[in-house]
Amino acid sequence: MPATLLHLQPDDPIGIARTLAARLATTALERDRTGGHAAVEREWIRQSGLLALSVPAEFGGAGADWPTVYATIRILAQADSALAHVYAFHHLQLAGLTLYGNADQRHRLLTATVRERLFWGNALNPLDKRTIATASDDGFILDGIKSFCSGSVGADWLTLSAWDHSVDGALIAVLPATQAGITVQADWDAFGQRQTDSGNVRFERVHLPADLVLQAPGQAPTAQASLRSQVAQLIMANLYLGIGQGAFEAARTYTREQTRPWFAAKVDKAQDDPLVQHRYGKLWLLLRPAELATDHAAVLIERAFQRGASLSRDERGAVAIAVAEAKALSHQAGLEISSQMFELTGARSTSAQYGFDRYWRNVRVHTLHDPIDYKIRDLGRYALDGALPEPTAYS
Incomplete structure (x- = not known):
């Protein structure tokens, strides 16, 4: 591992995630082209110590709250959404141990996860x-x-x-x-x-x-256990949002450094074109609500975990509504920004050397995980009648 990772303090997960994301970015484009199993890069994640981030301190983990865990997922997704997905789903499995497992199972499996640096x-x-x-x-x-x-x-x-x-x-x-x-x-x-x-x-x-x-087979999950689907859905939202943020930054940098201004704009730099500024403003207005909604949902998930077995159906339902809002907004932001960025960067930006198409391809595939229309329907029901989503593996 590089010294930059080893020398970061373990109580700085955001700094570690940013350093790891920067390293993943150096090979992300080529790995996107080749596909396959990123064994070396997964080992970078393991060595970073972030696999123990969501493990409670009583089992030897970092004991980070969910807003922090989701922040690291989003940071990695800006650079490499595929490995951010793998990392995020590791933490989803750990959430399942906490929500479904008994005291002995949690102790044995979570302690082993930290001690053996297990990847789930x-x-x-x-x-x-x-x-x-x-x-x-x-x-x-x-x-x-x-x-x-x-x-x-x-x-x-x-x-x-x-x-x-x-x-x-x-x-x-x-x-x-x-x-x-x-x-x-x-x-x-x-x-x-x-x-x-x-x-x-x-x-x-x-x-x-x-x-x-x-x-056990056929056992109905409690309100607490049914939080797993909300952890998963907010993972999706952070992945979509991270891709959108990554695409926005790639487009912004390219526009400022390489895009040639359109002759009719009569400006020397593309960034001074009022129509380009207007379009970036509209993209910004896709990002900001998604960021705010996603962060808010992470806070509610953390509160729900803190409630433990006392979590009520209505409290769980409030989490589901917040997560649905975050997912719908992040879905839209990721797809729109990764598509519209080319209208702002120009024909030369479609060159394979940049690989900007990966943002759209990644978010397009991932947003098909489950139909977004059902999330929007749940929000419509709630807006009309105050009806909370019924707990399922996806809601």
Whole structure:
């Protein structure tokens, strides 16, 4: 690791994230072109110490609050949204341990995460019910496949879900990624977010011990446990916003340093063109509401975590509304800025040497995670009738 990372104080996660983002940026364009598994860069993340950021201090972690965790995600997304996604989903799995696990599971798994610098991946995809859990004497046997498993390639441990036909419901559990019978397939081939390690995970007669089951099959989650979907959705919002911020800064820098002014503007510099200024003002008005809404939602998630088992349905619903606002605004900002930036930078900015298209490709792929129209519908219902979103894996 470079001295710049090693010499930063562990109580400066924002500084560490900025230094890490700067290093990721040096290879981000080339890695976006090649795709595949960014093993070296994932090791940079591991060595940074940020994997322990959200782990409570009682288990040896940094004990950072959620606004700080989300800030680091957004900083990394400005430079490399794919690896920011992998990093963010690591923290999503840790949130799941806190929300679903019992006291012993939290102690064992979170302590091990810090001590062994574990990198967590996701195989939970609630809409994919092809992985089946069959009860055995000391737990379950898993068979099937899971798709869209972010961060699974190169992960040390996985969070997973599996369907139990005997109760017509799913269980949630964790397993080492190297457990016998687990095969992680590096077959993610989307045109954006190309290094999120989001391939398929296959389970063939995999033994799941009972003490690694976080939520029993068919068990209804509490208001507290249902916060996991809100943690995930606000991760999406911060990734979209980070991409939008990264695109805005790339466009701003290019406009100031390289864009030639249009002859009809009769100015010497593109940045002095009043129409260019007007358009940047409109993009700024996409960014600022998204930033404010996203930061506000992070504060509400932190408050909800502090409430613990006392969290009420209405308090959880207020979080869901704030997260829906943040996600809808960040969705719009990321897509619009990454597209409109070319109208402000000019034809030469489309050269492959800049790779500016990656901003749009990454946010376009990621914003398809779940339909934004349903978030906007939830906001409309709330505006009309005060109805709070029903807790699901996506709301």
